[in-house]
Amino acid sequence: MIRPFDRSRFAILVVEDEPLLLLDALDMVEDAGFTAYGASNADEAIRLLERHDDIRVLFTDVDMPGSMDGLRLAHAVRDRWPPMGIIVASGHIRVKAEELPENGMFFPKPYLPSIVAKTLHTIAERLAA
Template sequence: MGQSYDRRRIAVLVVEDEPLLLMDAMDMIEDAGFTVYGAANAAEAISLMEKHDAIRVLFTDVDMPGSMDGLKLAHAVRDRWPPVSIIIASGHVNVAHERLPENGIFFSKPYPPASIVTALDGIAARIVQG
């Protein structure tokens, strides 16, 4: 049986400084039917969060240039937008559970795309039941 909600109503913000990886992640999430925004760094991500109330999920890489890496961004988003769900990915570090923001999910890169979509569906189902 299909999901009982409209995935297009759940917006996901992907934060990734590698342009090809950003495009791949955005395509994967869009192909799954979700609305998607992309940012190359934490400053862009915060700016998009401020503009788009529909963003309910932050999907960020840990390793990013600039003053704020993905982990710091995740905690900043958790503080300012508590309802936003957070998925963190990294190919370089394994983030210990206690370093994740509350209810954060961690994936090691490379991750199977289906596992991200499954995580997004779980998040979307919780949001809709909210």
Template sequence: MTQSLDPARYAVLIVEDDALVRAEAVDLCEEAGFTAYEARNADQAIRLLERHSDIRVLFTDVEMPGTMDGLKLARGVRDRWPPVAIIMTSGRIKVEASDMPENGLFFAKPYPPKGIIKALNEIATQLHT
């Protein structure tokens, strides 16, 4: 018997310091069927990752206040939680593939909602196989 794809079994951690942008990202992730956790900075994100083993996607802004930016957070997540998929976004910084962790995705702001949902659905499919 095959299991049906249920993205709600997986969570997305949204790391964004702008409350409005963060709320919109939460809505997008929930629309795609995922559970969504939110953090304002990398330090909060690490604490949530330590507490919630269902987080399988990191969706982070590059520029944010705190002890590390989104690139450093993404590299740390890749080292400590290798199965977590990484989606990065920025309105001012163009992130090159060489700057990103392996298999990371980048979307420039304002990012296309359909593009994010498509990427999340593809990640959910990969998690399911």
């Protein structure tokens, strides 16, 4: 018998330096049935990844203050946690496919929450298989 996939045991790390956008994204992730963690910069994100082994997807903004932007964070996460799903978003620049880490996805802002939720479900199902 195949056991149903439990989205609540599959966490998404949202990295966004704008507090209201971070709260909105966290709500979107939770409304989609996933556990959500939030970080306001790359350093905080790395600390959360080191502490929480249930994080399976990084959903990061590109423009952030700190030691690295979201695109560099995405590449660092791909190198250190290879099976991680990665979604990069920006309202200021268009990230080309060749700039993304392997299997990374880009969403221009403003993105539709329903499309992001559907993408998270697709990534979760693929990683759970």
